[in-house]
Amino acid sequence: MSTTWEAVIGIEIHAQLLTRTKMFCGCELSFGDPPNTHTCPVCLAHPGALPVINREAIRLAIIAGHALGCEISERSVFARKNYFYPDLPKAYQISQYDQPICGPGRFRYLTPDGEQTLGITRAHLEEDAAKLIHLGAEGRRAEAEGSVVDFNRGGTPLLEIVTEPELHTGAAAAAFLKQLRQTLVHLGITDGSMEQGSMRADANISIRPAGTVGLGTKTELKNMNSFTFLERGITAEIARQTALVEGGGRVAQETLHFEPTTGRITSLRSKEQAHDYRYFPEPDLLPVVPDRAWVAEILAALPELPITRRERWMRDLRLTFEDAEVLADPPELGDYFEQVAALAPPKSAANWVRGDLRAQLRERDQEPWQSGVTPDALADIIAMAESREISMPSAKAVLTHVIDHGGAPRDVVAKLGLGAIQDESELMTLVDRLIADNPVQAQQMREGRDKLVGFFVGQAMKATQGRADPARIGELVRERVSAG
Amino acid sequence: MALTDLTAEQAVRAVTAGETSSEELVRAYLERAEHDDWHSFLAIDRDGAIDRARVIDAMPERPPLAGVPIAIKDALSTRDLPTTAGSRILEGFHPVYTATCVARLEAAGAVVIGKTNMDEFAMGSSCENSAYGPTLNPWDVSRVPGGSSGGSASAVAARQAPWSLGSDTGGSIRQPAALCGIVGLKPTYGAVSRYGLIAFASSLDQVGPFARTVRDAALLLQAMVGRDPMDSTSLEWPEPIVLPSAERLDGVRVGVIEELMGEGIEPGVRIACQAALDHVESLGGTLVPIRLPHAHHGLATYYLIAPAECSANLARFDGIRYGRRALDAEDLLEHYERTRGEGFGPEVKRRIMLGTFALASGYYEAYYGTAQRVRTRIVEDFEVAFADVDVLASPTSPTVAFPIGERTGDPLAMYLSDVCTIPVSLAGLPSLSIPCGLSDGLPVGLQLAGPALSENRLLDIAHALETAIGFDAVPAGVAA
Secondary structure: OOOOEEEEEEEEEEEEOOOOEOOOOOOEOOOOOOOOOOOOOOOOOOOOOOOOOOHHHHHHHHHHHHHOOEEEOOOEOEEEEEOOOOOOOOOEEEEEOOOOOEEEEEEEEEEOOEEEEEEEEEEEEEEOOOEEEEEOHHHOOOOOOEEEEEOOOOOOEEEEEEEOOOEOOHHHHHHHHHHHHHHHHHOOOOOOOOOOOOEEEEEEEEEEEOOOOOOOOOEEEEOOOOHHHHHHHHHHHHHHHHHHHHOOOOOOOEEEEEEOOOOEEEEEEEHHHOOOOOOEEOOOOOOEOOOHHHHHHHHHOOOOOHHHHHHHHHHHOOOOHHHHHHHOOOHHHHHHHHHHHOOOOHHHHHHHHHHHHHHHHHHOOOOHHHOOOOHHHHHHHHHHHHOOOOOHHHHHHHHHHHHHHOOOHHHHHHHHOOOOOOOHHHHHHHHHHHHHHOHHHHHHHHOOOHHHHHHHHHHHHHHHOOOOOHHHHHHHHHHHHHHO | OOHHHOOHHHHHHHHHOOOOOHHHHHHHHHHHHHOOOOOOEEEEOHHHHHHHHHHHHOOOOOOOOOOOEEEEEOOEOOOOOOOOOOOHHHOOOOOOOOOHHHHHHHHOOOEEEEEEOOOHHHOOOOOOOOOOOOOOEOOEOOEOOOOOOHHHHHHHHOOOOOEEEEEEOOOOOHHHHHHHOOEEEEOOOOOEOOOOEOOOOOOOOEEEEEEOOHHHHHHHHHHHEOOEOOEOOOOOOOOOOOOOOOOOOOOOEEEEEHHHOOOOOOHHHHHHHHHHHHHHHHOOOEEEEEOOOOHHHHHHHHHHHHHHHHHHHHHHOOOOOOOOOOOOOOOHHHHHHHHHHHHOOHHHHHHHHHHHHHHOOOOOHHHHHHHHHHHHHHHHHHHHHHOOOOEEEEEOOOOOOOEOOOOOOOHHHHHHHHOOOHHHHHOOOOEEEEEEEEEOOEEEEEEEEOOOOOHHHHHHHHHHHHHHHOOOOOOOOOOO
16 A cells, blocks of 8 residues: 655745845935945944844834734844854844844634634844845856846845744745735735745745654755745655655655756755854843833734734635635725725625726726725715616616726716616506517526516617616516417 | 144144144154054054045044044954954954044044054963953063053054054953053943954943043043944943043942952052052042952853853854855865864864853853853842942052063963953943052053943042052063
């Protein structure tokens, strides 16, 4: 009997923090500025320069810890992580080691299958390395003619989040990371751009016979700069390990690189080449002991967590998981939706905001909260459509008009003459005329082909330029056909 | 009386009273600094110093330090003035910024005339580890001035500067002060900003003054002390530093560290210190024998903690951004190996290797971890002692200035030079050395140490003792 294998996966996330300045000096963060224009003696590690902790980074880490369900340490300690590389000017990275700012916890998140949790081992603060640019040879180091360093990025505050090895598939890892990213972005902790590298994820992967509890030898997979690549990379590595073990081989502990374009996995370094980082407490910095009142103040000022908001919508507004997920991202969309939902039936508000409003605005490169369609206006359109004052096609036309020309929806309806035909006799006359004009279809209906009611409704809508209520027309057609 | 015979305090007064000018003082000292028989200086800024003196002389009111010249240890970053820390790896390096302590002195009206020689990266007790050749002791040019701040000490002893700045990690101000017959003060850890002090061991390094009198040392400290937003370990200072004026020691309890008055201390040193301590009682104070049970672990503790920190602190000297770089390396590893292999001297390499080993995975707990725990015990020893006494006293150095070359082949013998100063450094306490007599014609220093932040009291006690001792010897080759 062949063994089935279960993968065990833990994720490490590095998120650049949205502070104004670097982690340990006053240089402003920048993206895309000319090289080496945001540097100083501290972030260039000139002789005698000393680091000073960025208080805003501490604040953001406290918020992140709260959202991750972690304990906020009463006392955390920065440590030096020593290794030589040209992108690391001090030849040590100031990081946190055995006393991180956020201790263990469980992160709660929602998936289509319901609530999930994932153990968080820790989250700690550190500084990013500078950017090494290899000249010539299309940026590949081995064949490069030379390398230069841009220190603008060096010293950018990073939050490293480490999860417990509790995931089992690439898809589950991607689902977790999506929810984590949403949470961090909503709280203003990071911009979360995986493409630009402001959020990066590595995966620790091992396999074991299903049903056992031990852990196999793990590999660390790097360079997965999108959710899709993360899922694909992990899936590929699980397949590689499984094939290796089933072929009688053994997994070697190594750091791997996933190449998204080819799907290939290559080795960066083996365990033998692993660094001894010689961590020790950073003597230039005092331990971080956040004042309790300050922490309370930070947490009191927090907006509603994304998961709390979505749970509230699903519970109180009866939104589906999918509605809630889509509407919660970005948070401005959620705010907009909530304003509409306060004035219109929530389910309709959700449909309109997710559907027609966003679709029409996207064509114009606008977002709802920046558009001319105020929540009031959208609620009015929804109200008119729901009460059948206007037909659905008219409602969409009104929306288009408001987007392009502004104005109150009710005025637009009047101006364009889009009000639904309320006069029953007028509708009756119309239906009778359509039956008379289309005797073949009328006869087929009488013989049982009820589907043809759609044909008559379509004709009626055309004749009235969308001002007829399709449902009422359908009722009338059935009534008159059988009467005829 | 020559201008260079004035104490700094007298010089400030003379300039302020219009009896002389900053430029005259600066020129007088430059004259002596440039005739540098002792190799006190690595760089002299004649034109810059005269320019700055003229600016001060032109001011409507004299600033507190009145344009009195000063020499600065080459471990302190000085904008546009070469700063090498005594190392080949920083040959020709011109910093882009000035250390906070130097900037504060300049703002108070001090005029920097030059940078002084030192053991490479402050690692040494004799100034023989300078990549630019040793400094000689003005009392006897066949002997060392002590170290690591040897150049700053000899410059003051040889009247090439009225005062100077040094840095002290395990004794690098106090020991050379003792060997050169001057006053050297290591303030409480955190009293003076370390921003711009090229780091040796960050948890121990502290900047402090060399001077001819305790009052001059106090005057310099006054202008530097206090919180600097650029140094997280700097302290908000509770009260201004006051120039000491005590003449009596009534009610003062002076603890004599028993472990440092016996074995291992040269007889001549012990006798001079004992004679100085006898003044305590004649001034109305009391001598109390004190034991520091863990002090004898100080040296071993220090030689784990300091190298560990230096192994990281000196890692930035990689030839990538500044400083000396090995040319034509084939790859990155060779670049690092050759740049650092050629740039660092043997003692620096020894300590980097020691520290790297002490921090290595699997050894950390046994070495660095244990050292940190012993350090805590030593701190507690001092706390217990200061429950009984106001200050502690001991010799500053177990010997007088030793002959050049005597200890260079024996690192352990060299390390023992700091056996008296290291425990105080590990505890981060304020401590100074005052000259207390001669032994075979060479000066002996008495070390006094107080509780953290007790500078004013410590300076007062030192001033009273200094006055009573009345040390007024001047090196023979220096006398005008």
